[in-house]
Amino acid sequence: MKNSFFLVIPEQKSDPQLLASFGDDALKQWIAELPAANPGLAARLFYELLGELVTVEMPAAKRLHALEMLRDSFFLIDDYLRSRLTRSGFPKGENEKKIFGLACSIERQFTIGYWSVARELTRREVGWLQAKPTVLAIQRTIKGLSRIVVTHYMMSYPIPDWIWIDLHSLYKLAVKLGKADVKVADQGGIFSKQSSIEDSYKQILLLSLAYPSGLMQKEFQLVYEFIEKIADLLEIETKPVAGQAVQCSILMDEDLPPAFLANSGQSDRRSDSAMLYLNLSKLAKVFKHPDKFSSKDEARFSSLEMEKSQQQRLPAELFDYLLQRWQGKEPQGSVYFSDRLDRYVAIGLEATFDLLDTARIGSGSGLEKRAETDSERALSCNFDQEGVLSIGSLVSFRKIDALPQQRALGVVCKILVPKQDSKLIFELMVIAAQAYAVTYQALDASPGDERKKALIYGAKDHEGEKSYIIMDSFRLKDGDLLRMYMGNENFPIILNGRRNIGLGYWQFECRRILDESTIPQQPKKKGYDFI
Known part of the structure; x- marks a missing residue:
């Protein structure tokens, strides 16, 4: 060179x-x-x-x-x-x-x-x-x-x-x-103070294979440092890797990152001398021991900025994300826009709640933006405000001719900024075809106490119909009891299956308690006794 x-x-x-x-x-x-x-x-x-x-x-x-x-x-x-x-x-x-x-x-x-x-x-x-x-x-x-x-x-x-x-x-x-493969001192390393040229090269190659458009901003350095731990498990070879389901090639004479080949028979038109292959098979050792490298206590979408504790182990959701990516599976949103028609979108729980309230006017409220369909999975939108969208943002949307209350709900899983301006292309993992606005308060709260906003939706699985509630309070945990207000009704519910599904949002499976006399007396929470 x-x-x-x-x-x-x-x-x-x-x-x-x-x-x-x-x-x-x-x-x-x-x-x-x-x-x-x-x-x-x-x-x-x-x-x-x-x-x-x-x-x-x-x-x-x-x-x-x-x-x-x-x-x-x-x-x-x-x-x-x-x-x-x-x-x-x-x-x-x-x-x-x-x-x-x-x-x-x-x-x-x-x-x-x-x-x-x-x-x-x-x-x-x-x-x-x-x-x-x-x-x-x-x-x-x-x-x-x-x-x-x-x-x-x-x-x-x-x-x-x-x-x-x-x-x-x-x-x-x-x-x-x-x-x-010669090691030199590298004080910039987090887990090792020595690194070789090959280690450093493999580190950035593996990061590029994590599909950057699906990572939060805070996660790039976090994942890059995590790869430092496991880079020695990645091997660079001159021939396709025997037994590896999806081949990953590096075109050494091209200005391109490594890429997974769509099928095992796909090859480059140039000579094999210009192509190297990544052997990812040993990474299976990492993913067989998730407790060693990830923590279920760390929530991927708890905040926009990285916390110091996250430098040790990855959030379990991020660890699972990397497992999928390094198997050659691209993160993709739900196929929801095959009609290629425009949509009205609203960002966040607050805006979605207000639009689901029948007293609100939809597009004239300023809570919605008109978005075009960029593909069967993606929407594109020019935003007037800065900093409104991130991986993990909660977004609701409706068709142009639908009522403001007819809203599907999704979480942003991919963002592209093609022209480095205010136009964003984003994909959503749709979690509900229809969401509803509810409010809640502590079970022992007075009727006049402030109620907090939440969204609820229903879904079916092999066990039958279930209801899920989404809220922005991180204090609640499995087993907590709340009083939920829905329309003209109010009734106690119990929370289970806590999940951090979006940036600052938590989801629980909620079940209605039919007989209030069976509810045990709960001690009133004070300060930070929820930790």
Whole structure:
């Protein structure tokens, strides 16, 4: 790999004074003086410093040492900028787009620094003394490109041209040098402080196979770090994997991520030398032990931002999601729009509840947006407000000529932002063909106490007809008793089968208690005794 079309190294200039500013003492002082209390300013200063670092003529060893000294500061600044991108859903506003632009610029400049070192060291035959810095520079370049990919995934933006072919080319270079499996120190790792070029390459390949359009923004880094634990179970092979139901190929000379082949007989028109295969069969070991890697106590859709506890084990729902994706099964919404007619959509429990109230007017209320059908599974809509939609959002919809009360209910399972603007294409996992508005309160509440809003729907399974209630309170748990108000009726219900079905929404199977005299006395909840 002689050049990169994405990591373009700027023209180098000789500047002894600038070069001196990257000495150990000067750089340590500069890092110490970064304004920690003002991360926005720190990011700008860091970007300016990187611009100087990648343009000044400098020995490869000195440049690599300077980059390693700056690495911790890079992670702190980049993680802060990324956190600003995940505080709300889609579409993104201008401020978030500016933050995204700055984050990508810093990531790119930092990676160019490592690539310039790698290119310099691999121009000639790599000797024994150059082996370790060469492996380090290539591994860091792959990690840098991977970080750019993850940041684009977070924004649901297309991956820039040439990134994938650069990743493939760097891996091929490492294989050619016989250094692909050599471990180097990697303090950026969460679970391991050593990583090889091949480990880093496999990590981003496996993330791309998780179908990014079906992941929440907070989940990309979470899944990327989880893959660090299991990357050694993934193997790269030169021939189709015997016994693997769905083959997964990497087109090494194409600017494309790996992809599952639609059928076992499908192949690429070019020579086999340009194609490698991923052996995913050993991942079965991971999915046979879900308790080791996932937690049923962690809810996938509990919040938009990641909590610290989630860095250890994945939510069980996310773990199951990955199991399906790494078997080659694409996340797909329900086939509900085969007629290709427009729909009115409302986002959230509150808006849906108000529209199900017969006293409300539908499209004139401002609670609904008109959406076009993009496919038999997807809707597309231009949103005026920022941050209204995310994976896990609860959405109700109706046909244009239907009454506002005739609403189906679904959860967003896939989002695309094709033109990086306010137009979103999204798919829904439909959970009910018709939902109804109800209210509820604690069983021992006074009749005049405030009632909380909820939605209810019915469904059939092998056991018969069941009723399910959806609410936005995370305090309730299995076995709790409530009084539900539906139309002119009110009656006690018992909750069971608690599930976090959407972003901030919880579903229970609810059963009516016919004989109130059988209800046991419940202690009144105070404070946080529900935990």
